[in-house]
Structures are given as structure tokens and as C-alpha cells.
Amino acid sequence: MGHHTSARPLRASRPPQGLSGRLRVAGDKSISHRALMFGALAVGRTEITGLLEGEDVLRTAAAMRALGATVERLGEGHWIVAGRGVGGLTEPADVLDMGNSGTAARLICGLLAGHPIFAVLTGDASLRSRPMKRVMEPLAASGARFTGRAGGRLPLAVEGAAEPMPLDYTLPMASAQVKSAVLLAGLCARGTTRVAEPQASRDHTENMLRHFGATVRVTSQGEGRLIELEGQPELVAAPVVVPGDPSSAAFPLVAALIVPGSAVTVEGVGLNPLRTGLFTTLREMGAELVVSNERVEGGEKVGDITARSGALRAVDVPAARVPSMVDEYPILAVAAACARGTSRFRDLRELRVKESDRVAATVALLEANGASVTVEGDDMLVHGTGEAPAGGGTVATHMDHRIAMSALVLGLVTPQPVAVDDASFIDTSFPGFAALINRLAGAEALGDLPA
Numbered sequence: 001m002g003h004h005t006s007a008r009p010l011r012a013s014r015p016p017q018g019l020s021g022r023l024r025v026a027g028d029k030s031i032s033h034r035a036l037m038f039g040a041l042a043v044g045r046t047e048i049t050g051l052l053e054g055e056d057v058l059r060t061a062a063a064m065r066a067l068g069a070t071v072e073r074l075g076e077g078h079w080i081v082a083g084r085g086v087g088g089l090t091e092p093a094d095v096l097d098m099g100n101s102g103t104a105a106r107l108i109c110g111l112l113a114g115h116p117i118f119a120v121l122t123g124d125a126s127l128r129s130r131p132m133k134r135v136m137e138p139l140a141a142s143g144a145r146f147t148g149r150a151g152g153r154l155p156l157a158v159e160g161a162a163e164p165m166p167l168d169y170t171l172p173m174a175s176a177q178v179k180s181a182v183l184l185a186g187l188c189a190r191g192t193t194r195v196a197e198p199q200a201s202r203d204h205t206e207n208m209l210r211h212f213g214a215t216v217r218v219t220s221q222g223e224g225r226l227i228e229l230e231g232q233p234e235l236v237a238a239p240v241v242v243p244g245d246p247s248s249a250a251f252p253l254v255a256a257l258i259v260p261g262s263a264v265t266v267e268g269v270g271l272n273p274l275r276t277g278l279f280t281t282l283r284e285m286g287a288e289l290v291v292s293n294e295r296v297e298g299g300e301k302v303g304d305i306t307a308r309s310g311a312l313r314a315v316d317v318p319a320a321r322v323p324s325m326v327d328e329y330p331i332l333a334v335a336a337a338c339a340r341g342t343s344r345f346r347d348l349r350e351l352r353v354k355e356s357d358r359v360a361a362t363v364a365l366l367e368a369n370g371a372s373v374t375v376e377g378d379d380m381l382v383h384g385t386g387e388a389p390a391g392g393g394t395v396a397t398h399m400d401h402r403i404a405m406s407a408l409v410l411g412l413v414t415p416q417p418v419a420v421d422d423a424s425f426i427d428t429s430f431p432g433f434a435a436l437i438n439r440l441a442g443a444e445a446l447g448d449l450p451a
């Protein structure tokens with residue numbers, strides 16, 4: 001499985017005409033990780049369709065196997081997990097390598113906390129630089145023992161608790177990963193686990209817990225929520241239909257908005273309201289984004305989204321919107337760089353602990369290509385002129401798929417091509433990205449760098 005041995009440079013250039021066509025994007029990454037994990041904890045065989053076969057999710061699949069579940073691939077996106085039951089995971093014989101995936105590493109810490117086994121987690125250089133204390137500290141109160149590198153980094157060792165205590169935890173930041181880790185630990189604890197979040201973050205864990213038969217109560221608390229889970233439920237295998245990932249759909253949709261003469265429809269996109277902040281924001285910028293064919297598939301709202309190119313204006317994105325579009329700021333910054341006026345994105349501090357420091361990486365991406373951007377504290381200001389920036393830069397992607405895809409989308413509209421030093425990490429979330437953009441462009445808009 002894809003250890004990145006060599007960088008894969010790529011360049012984007014303006015296609016002869018706009019992007020057009022219909023497409024589906026691969027399955028939602030957050031839901032795919034959770035489907036495999038809940039499948040591993042359930043009794044019976046969980047059938048998953050539409051699973052994202054990106055590297056991050058394949059790491060979770062391998063980890064669930066290493067923890068004793070049977071995980072089989074029947075066909076594209078079609079997987080079966082035969083679970084061990086809550087509390088039934090077994091000690092892995094080797095280190096669990098979570099690659100580039102923060103979600104896999106943090107959620108698995110929660111899973112391990114409630115099982116009386118020893119495990120060691122590691123990851124690639126990006127993941128080894130990301131903070132893990134945010135899960136180690138709350139989970140330690142369950143009785144699990146975590147030891148990691150200085151500053152709470154991977155590799156870390158976990159000795160799970162034989163009789164885990166239920167946690168009662170107030171999250172210091174809006175993080176679905178930390179919330180989910182606490183809830184997963186709570187599955188193995190006797191009694192009620194409580195997590196309070198200051199702002200509502202994606203609720204796929206809560207939804208899937210219920211779908212597999214657990215009792216979960218959610219109450220609003222101002223902008224936030226209190227989630228209560230009854231421990232030691234019997235989770236029962238349940239089919240999971242994974243919707244298209246809105247965070248992936250963002251790239252072809254923004255490309256269609258900024259490349260003149262484009263009209264693109266992405267079908268079957270997940271529309272969970274805790275994920276759709278980007279679409280709200282783009283509409284505030286004047287984007288033509290139309291949702292059709294809204295329906296419910298596998299318990300999640302989905303729809304087809306059509307984007308047509310047109311002029312965009314600057315936007316002020318409130319801090320309260322961060323959780324519903326936390327991964328979308330790099331591509332939003334690209335849209336803002338093509339819009340008229342100064343956009344402000346408020347309170348981006350969580351972006352600094354993603355696969356890269358996405359505030360710094362996005363600033364560098366734009367500046368390398370002639371766009372003007374400033375940072376004030378944790379706010380980012382993008383100064384658009386209403387014209388595409390010049391391009392011509394080479395962007396350092398820092399092992400970050402979303403920085404790579406954002407830079408390449410920018411290069412579809414700049415007069416000069418945009419290059420990225422390494423596009424290989426796109427495979428963590430969006431395998432086939434370049435081929436798909438080229439199909440929409442009807443040309444090799446994304447291609448190898450000239451020798």
C-alpha cells in the first residue's frame with residue numbers, strides 16, 4: 001500500500017474551452033472511515049457500497065483487519081466487514097501505520113482506549129507532526145494509557161483499559177475527530193458517555209452509531225451540542241451507502257465556477273448541513289450553484305449540484321461557519337483570488353494542524369501565483385481583482401492533498417500554468433482527480449511537467 005517513495009510533480013494549464021459534463025466523485029472520506037470502524041465493532045456482516053478507496057481509508061481497512069475484523073473487497077467501492085462485537089477487537093501483531101490520515105489515527109485511539117490490548121500507532125511525516133494530545137488527554141481519563149513522542153506526536157503506544165470509565169468531556173475546540181474518539185471509547189464503557197462541543201461539527205459518528213443500534217441523545221446548547229451515548233450497546237451490522245464526498249466535489253465545482261464557459265454537474269453529493277458551508281459561502285459570492293434531485297440515500301441527504309461559471313464577489317466568512325467547511329478553505333481561497341474585492345475568512349486556527357499548516361500553505365500557493373493575500377491573527381484576507389491571478393508559480397504541497405488540488409484548480413484559469421511539486425497525496429482522498437478534470441476539460445489540462 002502506497003508509501004510515497006517518489007514525488008509526483010504535475011502542472012495545470014488553461015484548457016481551450018470551459019469544463020463541461022456530469023460526474024460522480026468518490027465516496028465521503030469521513031463516512032468511509034466510520035463505516036469500516038463500526039463494521040468492525042458490530043456483530044454480523046456489514047455491507048458497504050460507495051466506499052472511498054483512497055489511501056486514508058485503505059489504512060483504516062488494514063487497521064481493522066489487524067485488529068481482528070474480516071474486511072473483504074467484493075468490487076469497486078463494495079466491501080464487507082465481519083465485525084468482532086463491541087469490546088471484541090484483538091491485539092494487533094504489529095505497528096498500525098495510519099499513513100497521512102488524522103481521522104484514522106484519532107478515531108482508532110478512541111477504539112483502542114476501551115479494549116484491553118496494546119497497540120502502537122504511527123503515520124507518515126505529515127501525520128507524525130500533528131497533535132495527538134487532543135485525544136490522548138481526554139481518553140486517558142477512561143483508564144487507557146497513552147505514551148507518545150514529545151508534544152504528543154506519533155508514534156504513540158496505547159494500553160487500553162480492561163474496564164474503561166465513561167467519559168464526560170467538553171471539547172476545547174470544534175473537532176469531529178476528538179468528539180468521535182471520545183464516543184468510540186464510550187462504546188466499551190459501562191454507563192453514559194457525554195461529550196459537549198462548543199460548535200456543532202460533522203455528526204457522522206452520531207448518525208452511524210444510531211444506524212448500528214446504539215442509543216444516542218443529542219441536545220442543542222447554543223451553537224454547540226451535547227451528545228450522550230449509552231455504553232456497551234450491542235452494535236448490529238447494518239448496510240452503509242456512502243454518499244459522494246462534498247469535500248471532493250468542491251474541486252470540480254469551484255473549477256467550473258472560475259473557468260469561463262463551464263457547466264459541471266456532480267451527482268450524488270452528500271448534503272449533510274454540517275458539511276455544506278462551502279456551498280453557502282460560494283452562493284454568497286454570487287456563484288450559480290443549483291442543487292437538484294435531492295433525496296435521502298442510506299440515511300444521508302444527497303443531491304446533484306450544478307455549477308456554472310460567472311463573476312464572483314468577495315465574501316466575509318464568519319467563524320461560526322468553520323466546522324461546516326473546515327477542509328474547504330484552500331479551494332475557497334482560490335475562488336476568492338478570482339473574485340472582485342477583499343474576502344475575509346475568520347478564525348482559521350484549526351487549519352494550522354491539518355496535513356499541513358493550511359494557512360501558511362494557502363498563502364504561499366496564492367503568492368507564488370501572483371495573488372494578493374494577508375493574514376491578520378487567525379484570519380485570512382484574499383484580495384481579489386475580479387481577474388484570475390497570473391499563475392506561473394510552483395506550489396509546495398507539504399504532503400497535503402487539498403493544497404495540491406487547490407493549486408491545480410487555480411492553474412485551470414491562470415494565464416500561466418501552475419505546477420505542484422507533488423500530486424501523489426491526492427490519492428489519499430480523490431484517486432483519479434487528474435483524469436476526471438481532464439475529461440471535463442476535454443483536454444490534457446493537468447499533465448506532466450515538460451522535461
Ligand SMILES: O=C(O)C1=C[C@@H](OP(=O)(O)O)[C@@H](O)[C@H](O)C1
Nearest residue numbers: 030103174175176177178326327
Ligand atoms: O471527523 C472527520 O472525519 C474529520 C474531521 C475534521 O477534522 P477535525 O476534527 O480535526 O476538525 C476534518 O478536517 C477531517 O478532514 C475529517
Ligand SMILES: C=C(OP(=O)(O)O)C(=O)O
Nearest residue numbers: 100101102103104327354
Ligand atoms: C484534514 C483532513 O483529513 P485528516 O484530518 O483525516 O488527515 C482532510 O482530508 O482535509
